[in-house]
Amino acid sequence: MTAETHTLSTDGAEITYDVRPGDGPTLLLIGSPMDAGGFATLASHFPDRKVVTYDPRGISRSKLTGGQTTSTPEQHADDLSRLIDTVGDGPVDVFASSGGAVNGLALVTAHPEQVRTLVAHEPPALPVLPDRENALAAVQGIYDLYQKSGAGPAMVKFILSTSVKGEIPAGWIDQPGPSPEDFGMSSQDDGSRDDILLSQNLISCTHYEPDFAKLRAAATRIVVGVGEESKDELAHRAGEGVAAGLGVEPVTFPSHHGGFLGGEFGQMGDPDNFAAKLREVLEAK
Known part of the structure; x- marks a missing residue:
């Protein structure tokens, strides 16, 4: 899939995003602070879908324009909402990793009508932890x-x-x-x-407190993923805590926190099996 690169002006940022064409439902892949480059391998496993990746505000190609030096999940969520509107074909499916999973929860809280399924993989929302x-x-x-x-x-x-x-x-x-x-x-x-x-x-990412009442009331199907190899680690435990707050069981994905990586940033997960699990989750009724 050859990606087409575009830009989008939002409140306080100039967002750069990439679209890989496909005939199936739109799949948005998001991370934070990881940029679009971290999803190259995972995107290649979904040639049947329109795959959208982006650089979050203030990261890589997406520049802050409002003078701020920090960003909140709510600001990232607003960027994502505008991105979904611009790309069209909503509601979309979203796979969100790490800080991107926190931003995905903020997106569904504010705009549940834009997301069909959110797969939030190991969101480091630490207020859900017993410690x-x-x-x-x-x-x-x-x-x-x-x-x-x-x-x-x-x-x-x-x-x-x-x-x-x-x-x-x-x-x-x-x-x-x-x-x-x-x-x-x-x-x-x-x-x-x-x-x-x-x-x-x-600080803004790890201190984010999910609004479980709004998330449970949303029409969006929310799946919380945890890594098979990251059990008892901080983000894994936070994922379990988010799942408990939603009243759902977490879904175990192959490998670790970055299990979808195929050598990006010098890190290797189990991308083939991870992508297969993600497809299974997205296609479940």
Whole structure:
């Protein structure tokens, strides 16, 4: 499928998106802070569908135009709503990964009529966790460390937080750990504070509280996915918490948090089996 690239002006952003033509129902693939490039492999498994990918506001080709340096799930949801209107053929099916899954929940909350099925894969909405106070404090600590010491030390803590098995202990952010050099990064602070993950979306995404009453009342069919290999990890547990809030059972997908990746960003999941599971879920009645 050859993608056609377009732009769309929204409130405070210039959004770039790609459309791969197909005769079947429109499938929107969204991530955050991951851009459209992360869905190249997954999109190739749906040649029968019109597949739409995009770069979220402030990421890669999509630029912020309103002077803001942070973005909220509600703003991302408004961008997505306008994108769906522009592409047409609604309501659409949506596969949403990670922060994109949080934005997908915000989209359905505000515009349920635009989404037929939302597959929200491991949304890191930490307020749903039983250890929410410790988890939110850990993320706030990562943000504060970034503001104080730069990307290297903060990214190490972020990577470690995503792989903690089970509940986050109190004071986790202050526990000693490896250095940035152990992860191939520098400890030197270059003075910049514009990292998309650590600055623009980190707090607003992870602190998002789903409106379960509105989500349960929506006509949209909402499926919550969790990774087979990511059990007990932070985003997996949050996915289970979102599913519980919706009153549904989570659906297990092959591989890990990025199980659909086929080498994008140097990461490999199980894209063939992941795509097959996604197709099964989308086509279920």
